[in-house]
Amino acid sequence: MKTGNVWKVLSLSVIAFLLLSNLSFVESQKLLASTPLSSFATINPCVWKNTKHTVIIKGMAFDPAELHVHKGDTIVWINKDIVPHNITVFPGDEWTSGTMDLGSSWEKSISKTFDYYCSIHPTMKGKIIVDP
Amino acid sequence: MKTIKITSVALLFVAALFSMPLMAQDQSTPTLTDPEIASVAVTANQIDVDYGKIALEKSQNEELKKFAQTMIDDHNSIIDQAVALATKLGVTPKDNAVSKSLMDGADKTKMNLESKEGEDFDKAYIDNEVSYHTAVISTIKDVLIPQTQNAELKDLLQSVMPLLEHHLEMAKTAQSNL
Secondary structure (H helix, E strand, O other), X not given: OXXXXXXXXXXXXXXXXHHXXXXXXXXXXXXXXXXXXXXXXXXXXXXXXOOEEXXXXXXXXXXXXXXXXXXXXXXXXXXXXOOOEOOEEEOOOOOEOOOEOOXXXXXXXXXXXXXXXXOOOOOOEEEEEEEO | OHHHHHHHHHHHHHHHXXXXXXXXXXXXXXXXXXXXXXXXXXXXXXXHHHHHHHHHHHOOOHHHHHHHHHHHHHHHHHHHHHXXXXXXXXXXXXXXXXXXXXXXXXXXXXXXXXXXXXXXXXXXXXXXXXXXXXXXXXXXXXXXXXXXXXXXXHHHHHHHHHHHHHHHHHHHHHXXXX
16 A cells, blocks of 8 residues: 555544544533433432431331431331330430331431430330441 | 238239149140130230229329330230231130139239229239239240131231230339339
């Protein structure tokens, strides 16, 4: 192949590459713009999302009795036992869920570590630990 | 003299309660059917509701009254579920030797409780709660659960066990605080 032809082929390849790259960039921008924010959050580990945890009340016990969470997470307690219970912070009884009837649930957003118990059945105890 | 008499009555009562599950296991005791077991379950719970109501009327001790209210609420909840299950299964609770024995014992205990006042009543009530729950736990565990045929009724009886164990611990704690 002559030197001139080599240059022609190289030049055409570079032009084709640039055109294709540009097209891909435009398409990727369109794709990004059409992606829902929620989908973006789930695939992007940099976007942190609060978690909802569940504690089951059954057999006169909280399951799990000890739960590690992050600040801002939510905990849902579900009473699947055969008698009413409550969730009361310990010590001091500064807040309580009130009586939770059979089958009912109660949730709370968590900001700090605390112990709790059922004030109706005081030997039922649990602990929520907020990890750093 | 009076103390000796009261102690003797109390010991006889506790002995009668503890012997109940043993009697039921005796070969001469008829086998209980599911309707009869349902009757024993409802009767045993109703008896403790009645004891709790007497405590609310007679005791001046706030801790004891709180305990009595918990007994009333919890045992009423169990009765509701036992009756609902019996209705669902088309089972009519049927009186039997064990439920009648429970009722006879309860009548005597109620008379004893009604005759006492103040701290004497508080002590008699909580002592009875400890012995009664101990006896009922033994009866359900050793007599009722092994004989129950229906799976749902057996599940209900098994799910009651942690509650009764918890009540027993609460009663022992209240007893030690008097």
